Amino acid sequence: MNLSFNWLAELVDLEASFQGDAKTVAEHLTLIAAAVEKIEPVGEGLDGIVAARVLEVGPHPNADRLSLCKVDRGDGAPLDVVCGAPVIVKGALYPHVAPGGTLPSGFAIESRKIRGELSHGMLCSDIELELGRDKGGIMRLADDIVPGTSVGEALGLPDTRLALDLNPNRVDLGCHVGVARELAAPAEALRERDFGTSWDPAWRDGDDEASGAGLRVRIEAPDRCSRYLAAVVRGVRVGPSPTWLVGRLMAVGARPINNVVDATNYVLLEQNQPLHAFDLKTLNGSEIRVRAATDGEQVTTLDGQTHKLTSAASVIADRDRAGALAGVMGGLDTEVTTETVDVVIECAAFDPAAVRRTARETGLSTDASYRFERGIDVHAGEHALKRCVELILATAGGEAEAEAIRVGPAPTRPPVQKLRLSRVKQVLGLDLGRADVATHLEPIGLREVESETSGGGAEDVLQIQVPGWRTDITREIDLVEEVARRVGYERFPDADRRFRTSSVPEDESVGAAARVRRELVAEGLLEARSLSFMPGDHLGNRAIVAVPNPLSNEESYLRAAMVPVLLRRLEHNFSRRHRNVRLFEIGTVFDYGETPDQFREQRRVGVVMTGGRRPGHWSGPVPDLELWDIKGIAERLAHRLCGSLVTAGSEASDDPFLAGGWLAPDGFRVEKDGAIVGIGGLVRASAVDGPPWAAPVLAFELRLDAVEPVRHATYRVTSQFPSVRRDLSVTIPADVRAGDVEAAVRSVATDLLVNVRLFDVYAGEELGEGRRALGWAFRFRAPDRTLTDEEVESEMRLLSDALEEQFDAKVRSA
């Protein structure tokens, strides 16, 4: 919402409270009402630009597109001016900048020859004057000023434009009167501009239909329009608006059109009431019907678009056809043009939901629809219509019909809302008396009414009459907010911060995620964050839950696993020629529940890594990361955080939720309480779109709910006696897995075995067909004595016997 500072200053005294300073006003509005997002000057640099009358206009002898004019600046010395605009009207007034003057841009104007003809200065367009964005050609001025008048002064410029960011509940601030109320001093009355005309009609009322002033109005859809006021002005002369009115519109960035349309816009910007003007002669049967559109009905709106409607849309129709979109935009067929003689002014209260449907169906959003959708003051229609008719009479002449039409039941009186001082104290913490509250609320029209019943506790209670324009105030808390706002949030007393307890325990998932992050960062991994979306299938990485109204195919599904999304991030890094990438992410994955309207969510951590194991170093080559590196990370998380083991498992998981299309054969998994909670290994080459120079890609994914609460280690006394290392190399059948051998060792060994380490894996022909050798290092230690050779030998025999027995192992050396 753009505001004109000059306009506000006309309505309310800004000198007394704000020293007439726009910045001070803007800051005040920001702190008590709505944020002023921008303050910008309008109409600066217009000095020396005056209204000039075109005395003669003729073609330029040497150029088709140019014309040659003689203009009078009011000083009795007409000047020749070459002009490039297509239409220059003889006898009309235009802004002229004389040689020696400058345009607002700072461009200096001199007399110069244009195609052989001398031009003394130029006639200006609104763009050249920095007053508009439209390519409207040279700006024609109305005849209410005389040649020589300063254009800036006549337009009421310079001005300051304040861009107000309206909160959705404060549609009443969408007009100058509304904002002026917030700025008014207590008991200050607003000064609406006197147009010098007056109109006080006799109302023709009816519940759903009324006639008068040569017009019949019927509301056929009372659920879409609760009230419809109409006035008729006959014999208007449609033309440019007076200069002051043009200036007001330009100051707020609105485009002047003609004196009738501008009058409706002016009243909208002043009073917040959307109004619309129809050319009476275009209304067949001199009738107005407010009704639902019929399916397939078409309306061409003022912007030239043709809309095919359904019955969801609401229209203003005449006897035969729809002529406007109710509360949204007028129609081209019924608009006011320079040919128009008699106009109908509509001032209606359209239903917010009905307007929203019409706006949505047509894809239009207008100043009118914005206000109707949020609620207008249904009690202010008469005043707005009167202002509009009086302004038209002042600017376009004509004769207003003495009768005016008013259809629909009279609106109910706005509510009286109670406000307890004790509630103000409870919510705000402020000790305010009745008079304090009244001081804050009265300037904005919230007045205390005489309480009809006084008695017990009445001292605490104020009965506040809510004005019609505050459709947002329906509850006591709304009044509490008004008090807080009018006091000014920044004027509340400061206090110390306060600790209070909470009955809500911290979610375990929060600590779990933090611990996973710490471990992975220590492993040199970088945390990524990606959006939860992915395509339904990318290189065999599938998602499950579809988004019915996605923004793009790329975002048409929710991720079912973390790794596929991280692989997309990896591809992005490949495209930036990064070969060494190591990412992890903690996030949510999605699946359907039992029925399609039920959903499952799980928190997961995903890890993706590829490239060198360390940054390259001059001392020698750095090997690439391989399966054992990702397995190490998986073990770190599984052992340290989940209290579980990493086991082999090529078939990733039967659970499609955890399954990864990305996992190559021979991966590993994390099991906990019999369930698979994590999978990892090498990523299939086909699951990543990688360049030829990429190293193997490794990935791991773990359910976050597998992470256990922190367990504190219990100290065990370490033995003071030396340990003994013994190595054992055995050959075993190739299909026996090392993990099973280690498990067997651990299960048969006594407490003296403190460490098991595989130090060698070897396969060679001399071992025999289908066999391989594993070299194990065992470390033995007793807590209370130095072990004897005999004791250690006995331990070793225990182990080698067990391996021979269980795995057909043969001892190569001990």
Next chain:
Amino acid sequence: MTEVGASLLDRLAALEEQGLVAIRAAGDSDALETARVDYLGRNGRLADAMGAIGTVEAKARREVGQRANAVKTALLAALEDETRRLSDAEAAGKGPRLDTTLPARRSWVGGLHPVTRVIDEIAEIFQDLGFTRVEGPEIETTWYNFTALNIPLDHPAADMMDTFYLHDDVVLRTHTSPMQARVMEAHEPPVRVLVPGLAYRRDSFDPSHAPAFEQIEGLAVDEGIDFIEFRSSIQHFVKQFFGKDTRSRFRPSYYPFTEPSAEVDVSCTVCSGSGCPTCKRTGWITIMGSGMVDPAVFEAVGIDPERYTGYAFGMGPARIAMVRHGIPDMRLLYEGELDFLEQMA
């Protein structure tokens, strides 16, 4: 012990201390030789002192003698040490030297995402005020996402245009605020929670919008919480998080689930309030939407609004991270690009 014996022991102690200093401070072999001659030479100070042992009465002589030998041993050891050290240093000065300016062998450096760090820091500050962290579902019913928060389903905020609907009454939550209702349903006041998490809006991915983005929600409900306490708690947060010189500003706003509602601005951390592109030349950066919990929300979850009051707030950690690190485009946060993450790590 006699006076003679005692004073000789004192002399030996001083001699040891001075001798050790002289040896260790020598610095080159010439000075070291001078120190050796001075203390350990045939006519040196130690020899001198030992010569005096004969004057000590017999029964203390043994003790003093032992002490003198200990001093000699200590000085000789220090001399040997220092001789070795000096010769090593001299040898190193002559022989081929290692170029220690060569690059070190490094490991990969890991790091947290800047948004995670912002969330963690916010949480830490509010934890000091008694808040606990909870998480909630990202797929929500329209009841929790809208209705319980006093947002009618025909309200513009519930519009299909802005919301990802997964089913008739199931949406990707458009904010973390549904957890307000969930927490209050499950727990009696006093309630103080922080809810970090992702929220979703149908905004196309551009420099200042993302269809999924982090939010952190706060909710405090108890008897006797008023606007003054709300404002001072938030002010405390601002000073802790942005620095004690940062100013904050509360101004009216509108949210269906708070009333009075406030937006909180902080003085621009880039220009300190004088105006720059980061703050769109206003000197202020909006960091938070907030307000007193609307009574309608209490009613929706069965809490007596006449007894309990509270405040709620929501922040966008991504936007705060962008301001903090001078990140011009929100998409950089979610690309997982290595150079970016390494810079932030």
